[in-house]
Amino acid sequence: MAVRWTATLLCGLLAATLAQATFSAPAVLNLGPDVIKERLTQKLKYHDATAILQQLPLLSAMREESSRGLLSGLKDTIMKHVIWLKVTSAAITQLQIQPSDQDQELVIKIPLDMVAGFNTPLVKTIVEMHMQSEVEARIRVDSEQVGPSALVLSDCFNRQGTLRISLLRKISFWVSPLVDKVTSLLMPTLPKLVKTQLCPVIQAAFKDMFQDFLKLVRVPIPLSPGGLLFDLLSSYIEGDVIQLNLQAKLLDSQSKVTNWLNDSSVSLAMPPLDGAPFSFVMRQDVLNAVVAVLLPPDKLTVLLDYVLPDLAKELKSSIKEISEQAAEKLDGTQLVKFQTRKTPQLLLSQGSAQAAQLIVLDLFPTNTALRPLFTLGIEAKSEAQFYTEGDQLVLSFNDIR
Known part of the structure; x- marks a missing residue:
């Protein structure tokens, strides 16, 4: 009969000998670009990033911009013809995560799609403009902070060269010069507003996302008795993948640490994601320590004539x-x-796993005998299979022999 145990783990990949980059941390959570994009997009929605775009003070910022420079008087005259200007709709489209040419860094690009309208006494209808732009920021490993190195988002800006403005509808030829002047003022104004108004929101969203990842790995895994607990050891960026190196410790039923599983002289292989959104990799000695808690040394006594005549x-x-x-x-x-x-x-080993255990068998001639008639040592082996059920990683021992 198969011996089966289940521990609530991150649904992921367990590997130890695949030929890729090596690691020596007790466990590693690898986050691919798809996970980063999905989670950051959700956090931007939670922080109402599109609402921030719709509330950009375009008119006041453009009037301030028009008061600068040699042609400030002419620009002020033009802006007096604009009595209302606002972003009427905004959307953040598909985020992009790319490797950086700098070590330990990722480039994140956030496309912005907006429609703005302005009103002028020269025409009865609102003049609508389609504005497309892109925010760029860097995800870096902050190794200067006290404690485990974390991830931070920095160098957030709206590249002016990515801003494209076009009219949604045709306008009268006498309004065209005004539209051109408004567009020329928007070109420097919008990137500045995005940097001051939206970039802090993006940084807050990224910080929340990173904290969510930490909360996820810090959830205690019940082992009955006790549990397994992970925490951040360090952060690392490899290509377009974020790697969270985790420390591990075993707890008893009183939540006291019984075993730190951090030190190891063995470097194990890191399997590639191969298109998977993420992977969770545990060092083999950590897995053996977990199995030791779940299946401690035990004894079993059987009266043969009654149970197995x-x-x-x-x-x-x-x-x-x-x-x-x-x-x-x-x-x-x-x-x-x-x-x-x-x-x-x-x-x-690659593609397979086995479990081995020493079992001692003592045969007593009677139930009152103090010494066994003989003792036999057996090394039992079985196939170990890993599979997932929902959010659980299951290890099953089969074909015990």
Whole structure:
């Protein structure tokens, strides 16, 4: 019968010998670009980023811009013809995550799609403009802070060269010069507003996203008794993947640390994501420590004549062939004690896994005998299979032999 245990883990990939980059942390959470884009998009919605865009003070900022420079008087005259100007709709389209040419850095691009309208006494209808732009920022590893290195978002700006403005509808030719002047004032004004108004929101959204990832890995995993607890050890960026190196510790039923699993001289292989949104990788000694908690050394006593009478007869017959005197000592209360001396050890290789455990068998001729008739040591092996059920990672021992 298969022995089966389940621990609530991040649904991911367990590997130890695939030939890729190496790691020595107890566990690693790899976050691919799709996860980063999805989570950051959700956080931008939570922080009402599009509402911030719709509330940009375009008119006052453009009037301030028009008061500067050699042609400030002419620009002021033009702006007096604009009595209302506002972003009427805004959207943040598909985010992009790209590797940077700098070490330990990612480039994130956030496309903006907006419609703005302004009113002027020269025409009865609102003049609508389609504005497309792109915010760029850098995700970096902050190694200067005290404690584990975290991720920060910095250098957020709206590149002026990405701003494109076009009219949604045709206008009268006498309004066209005014539209051109308004557009020329928008070109420097909008990037400045985005940097001062939207970039702080993007930074707050990224900080929330990173904290959510930390909360996720810090959720205690119940092992009954005790639990397994992860925490951030360091952060690392490899290509377009964020790698969170985690420390691990085992807790008893009183939440006291019984085993720190941080130090290791062994570097294990880091499997590639291969299109997966994320992966969760544990070092083999951590997994063995978890199995040791779930399956501690145990004892089992069996009265053979009552539980397995056919086996009892066969055993007595086999012993009789070796020693009739020993066989005569066996009576109806003979019992067998099974004892696991060590916890199962998992042996992982590419595409397969095995578990090995030492089992000691003592045969007592009667239930009152103090010494066994004989002792037998057995190394039991079984196939270990990993699979997922919902948000659980399951390890099953099959074909015990």
